Amino acid sequence: MKTVALFSIKGGVGKTAAAVNLAYYAAEKGKRTLLVDLDPQSSAGFYCRVRPKSRARGRSLLDGRKHVVSLVRASDFANLDVLPAPRGFRNLDRHLDHESDKRRRLTPVFKRLGREYDRIIVDCPPHFGLLAENVFVAADTILVPVVPSVLSTRTLEQLVAFFADRSLRPERIVPFFSMVDRRKRLHRESVEAGQAPGSPFLSTIIPNSSVVERMGVERKPLLAYAARSRAAVAFLDLSAELETRSIL
Amino acid sequence: MIWTAGMAAQHQLIQAIPARWKAKRNVRERCAPIILDTYDGTLFARGTFLIAYPGDPTTLEALGVPSFRAETAERPVPGEPVPAAVTAIVESCHPLARSLGDWTLLDHGEIYEVRQNFAILNEDEKTVCHCRARTFRRTPHSKGVTGWACSQLRGYEDEAEQLLVSIAIGSPFGREHGDTGRTISRSISRGIGPGTVGTTAPPIEASYLLARAPLADGVPAVERDTPAFTAVSLLAHHIVTRADRYRDGVVDDRDPEALHQFRVNLRRARSLISLLKSVFEPSFRRTIGSELREIMSVTNRLRDLDVHLHDEAMLRGAIPNMLVPGFTRVFKRLREERERERERVRGYLRSDQYMSSIDTVKSLLMTSEAEGANGGAKPIAFTLQRAIRRRYQAISATVASLNEHSEPEQLHDLRVSCKKLRYLLEFFPTLLRSKGAKETVRDLKKLQNLLGAYNDLSVQEAFLLNQVDGMRDDTNVAMAIGAAYAQKAGEREDLAEKCMAAARSFCSIARGERIAHLVLWGKR
Ligand SMILES: Nc1ncnc2c1ncn2[C@@H]1O[C@H](COP(=O)(O)OP(=O)(O)O)[C@@H](O)[C@H]1O
Ligand SMILES: [Mg+2]
Numbered sequence: 176m177k178t179v180a181l182f183s184i185k186g187g188v189g190k191t192a193a194a195v196n197l198a199y200y201a202a203e204k205g206k207r208t209l210l211v212d213l214d215p216q217s218s219a220g221f222y223c224r225v226r227p228k229s230r231a232r233g234r235s236l237l238d239g240r241k242h243v244v245s246l247v248r249a250s251d252f253a254n255l256d257v258l259p260a261p262r263g264f265r266n267l268d269r270h271l272d273h274e275s276d277k278r279r280r281l282t283p284v285f286k287r288l289g290r291e292y293d294r295i296i297v298d299c300p301p302h303f304g305l306l307a308e309n310v311f312v313a314a315d316t317i318l319v320p321v322v323p324s325v326l327s328t329r330t331l332e333q334l335v336a337f338f339a340d341r342s343l344r345p346e347r348i349v350p351f352f353s354m355v356d357r358r359k360r361l362h363r364e365s366v367e368a369g370q371a372p373g374s375p376f377l378s379t380i381i382p383n384s385s386v387v388e389r390m391g392v393e394r395k396p397l398l399a400y401a402a403r404s405r406a407a408v409a410f411l412d413l414s415a416e417l418e419t420r421s422i423l
Numbered sequence: 424m425i426w427t428a429g430m431a432a433q434h435q436l437i438q439a440i441p442a443r444w445k446a447k448r449n450v451r452e453r454c455a456p457i458i459l460d461t462y463d464g465t466l467f468a469r470g471t472f473l474i475a476y477p478g479d480p481t482t483l484e485a486l487g488v489p490s491f492r493a494e495t496a497e498r499p500v501p502g503e504p505v506p507a508a509v510t511a512i513v514e515s516c517h518p519l520a521r522s523l524g525d526w527t528l529l530d531h532g533e534i535y536e537v538r539q540n541f542a543i544l545n546e547d548e549k550t551v552c553h554c555r556a557r558t559f560r561r562t563p564h565s566k567g568v569t570g571w572a573c574s575q576l577r578g579y580e581d582e583a584e585q586l587l588v589s590i591a592i593g594s595p596f597g598r599e600h601g602d603t604g605r606t607i608s609r610s611i612s613r614g615i616g617p618g619t620v621g622t623t624a625p626p627i628e629a630s631y632l633l634a635r636a637p638l639a640d641g642v643p644a645v646e647r648d649t650p651a652f653t654a655v656s657l658l659a660h661h662i663v664t665r666a667d668r669y670r671d672g673v674v675d676d677r678d679p680e681a682l683h684q685f686r687v688n689l690r691r692a693r694s695l696i697s698l699l700k701s702v703f704e705p706s707f708r709r710t711i712g713s714e715l716r717e718i719m720s721v722t723n724r725l726r727d728l729d730v731h732l733h734d735e736a737m738l739r740g741a742i743p744n745m746l747v748p749g750f751t752r753v754f755k756r757l758r759e760e761r762e763r764e765r766e767r768v769r770g771y772l773r774s775d776q777y778m779s780s781i782d783t784v785k786s787l788l789m790t791s792e793a794e795g796a797n798g799g800a801k802p803i804a805f806t807l808q809r810a811i812r813r814r815y816q817a818i819s820a821t822v823a824s825l826n827e828h829s830e831p832e833q834l835h836d837l838r839v840s841c842k843k844l845r846y847l848l849e850f851f852p853t854l855l856r857s858k859g860a861k862e863t864v865r866d867l868k869k870l871q872n873l874l875g876a877y878n879d880l881s882v883q884e885a886f887l888l889n890q891v892d893g894m895r896d897d898t899n900v901a902m903a904i905g906a907a908y909a910q911k912a913g914e915r916e917d918l919a920e921k922c923m924a925a926a927r928s929f930c931s932i933a934r935g936e937r938i939a940h941l942v943l944w945g946k947r
Binding site (some may be wrong): 223224226228245246247248249251256385388389392396 | 547548549551576578579581657660661728791
């Protein structure tokens with residue numbers, strides 16, 4: 176079982192878009208896949224048309240046994256299940272704070288979920304905190320979408336610094352360029368710099384494309400409605416690259 | 424009699440299922456309840472476990488169910504599902520049964536089977552349950568027995584159960600035995616509560632099922648302060664997508680309703696864009712408008728013919744019997760014309776030209792370049808309020824000018840204005856005060872009904888006059904048409920007065936006040 180989390184402290188950089196599409200692709204390749212939506216905005220669930228059950232409680236996530244399993248719902252796609260975020264996930268940081276093992280509380284939870292799945296893909300809310308820290312510990316890889324700009328690059332540095340501070344292995348942070356607009360010079364330059372030898376960035380680049388935005392209208396993964404679009408192909412490439420690197 | 428046990432009955436019955444049944448399958452793949460039916464007193468069952476049976480005590484006894492009396496406290500009411508005790512029937516019948524896959528059927532000779540698969544969707548158009556339905560008949564045209572089995576998707580057990588109950592309560596299968604696809608989709612779409620039924624690649628009548636099932640009104644969520652451009656684009660895209668979904672139904676031509684819905688949705692989309700015109704750049708608006716107009720215009724004649732043919736029986740009934748044969752030639756000609764039109768429309772709807780028109784519209788609505796229009800950035804609540812108020816003012820002005828000398832065109836204009844107001848009131852329901860909007864729509868509907876009836880009569884008159892033109896040589900035709908025309912013109916004049924009265928009572932000072940504050944604006 177492999178667990179990959181999408182994280183960035185910047186919102187709107189394409190975490191959710193990547194999480195949904197990577198999950199869809201893994202499922203389509205026959206891997207039993209679970210998409211875990213930790214962001215109480217629940218946009219990953221929205222894109223898959225999976226709402227949390229009306230009685231779902233945020234705390235259930237922290238119960239590594241049966242409760243967490245009861246949060247899972249099937250998507251409309253084979254092999255793909257979703258753990259949608261109930262509103263209660265807003266309080267996860269607080270709940271975690273009351274736990275004994277507050278920094279590693281999610282590790283057994285993912286392990287329990289991993290019994291049924293080959294891949295777990297986690298969409299995270301855009302901020303540091305106990306929840307984020309738990310994810311950093313529990314996930315095998317932290318994928319970070321970076322929109323080429325000075326600010327974004329700095330947030331990546333902050334993340335690395337955070338890892339160092341908590342003695343976590345920074346190699347597990349894997350950034351990639353997201354929402355790249357080739358018409359912008361800054362974007363072109365950043366991408367070039369990111370592709371220099373020794374750079375930690377993945378070589379696949381997700382272009383900025385309005386067909387991705389349409390996910391909100393179609394409420395489907397990109398590959399399910401515009402499989403041949405440039406952006407969809409980019410997500411496929413991203414999957415393939417992650418697979419080659421044994422990340423996904 | 425064909426009768427199908429509803430899910431409600433099964434829900435009760437399932438309580439009585441032996442634990443071993445539940446244990447046999449894991450929850451995820453659980454094949455939940457079964458529907459059963461009778462066929463000339465023959466029982467039909469899936470698996471070995473449950474039968475819901477139209478509690479006709481005589482039949483039960485005739486079937487020799489020994490435990491029947493012993494286990495039920497009261498005799499069941501005919502037609503009502505029999506709870507719990509029915510399981511006993513299965514126990515006693517099962518040894519007689521012959522197995523057919525995982526379906527078990529009492530032996531009654533050769534069987535014709537129709538298989539259908541469909542999905543039950545919730546209001547997000549998310550599948551909650553996959554269903555398989557089977558209809559068995561002794562001959563291809565005899566009465567059938569229908570059974571269906573459902574497997575709920577993981578995490579949707581409760582929701583699926585609820586939807587299934589609401590489907591089953593409203594709609595026993597098998598009303599019309601001629602056409603299973605129709606029967607199923609119709610019965611389902613009628614009874615359903617919060618969700619809707621669509622299909623996932625069913626082998627039979629797929630497109631028809633789709634055209635018939637009501638589409639979930641997953642109207643994009645819009646807030647008061649959403650920029651008008653965004654709100655209108657989203658909704659227009661939604662409506663156009665909806666229209667496009669009826670395309671297959673039109674191509675199949677099983678039901679004029681598909682064409683009607685196709686056009687209604689396109690018209691709504693056009694109105695949306697033209698009524699809230701400040702939102703888009705004029706050139707942008709015109710491009711979309713002309714694409715939509717073109718698509719509609721291709722189908723105009725076919726829709727007219729549908730309407731006229733639909734009126735046939737009524738027109739024949741409106742004139743003295745001896746004149747009726749005069750209509751035969753008229754309608755024969757129309758039917759032939761409809762045949763040709765249908766082919767033309769079908770060709771068009773399957774063409775690249777149609778696809779590219781729809782795609783153009785949809786993709787224009789998804790681009791952000793159009794955002795340039797000055798009004799587009801204003802909050803939708805503002806734009807909507809202004810449009811509603813203006814439309815109401817236009818109606819009031821027309822109404823004030825109505826008198827006994829008014830031309831039919833004025834009533835026609837009024838009807839169009841009312842329709843536009845109605846659209847405006849229905850585009851963004853969440854933005855309106857629900858009580859005020861409901862009242863206004865209710866009164867407006869009354870007025871529209873009268874105006875609609877008036878318009879139908881005008882259309883029929885025009886149609887009749889048109890027919891005479893082509894067939895002056897045929898006295899029978901002329902007489903039939905003359906008689907019908909006189910009848911309709913009389914009715915129409917009577918109706919004109921009612922329309923005016925209704926229109927005056929619709930427009931009042933109080934109404935103006937209410938309309939002016941219909942949109943929730945400012946305070947939450
Ligand atoms: N590659 C892309 N091109 C254009 N728009 C994108 C792209 N990826 C995401 N978006 C859009 O940007 C917005 C934010 O993306 P999202 O994936 O939700 O980011 P995050 O999860 O990081 O907040 C969404 O409206 C989404 O549709
Ligand atoms: Mg997100």
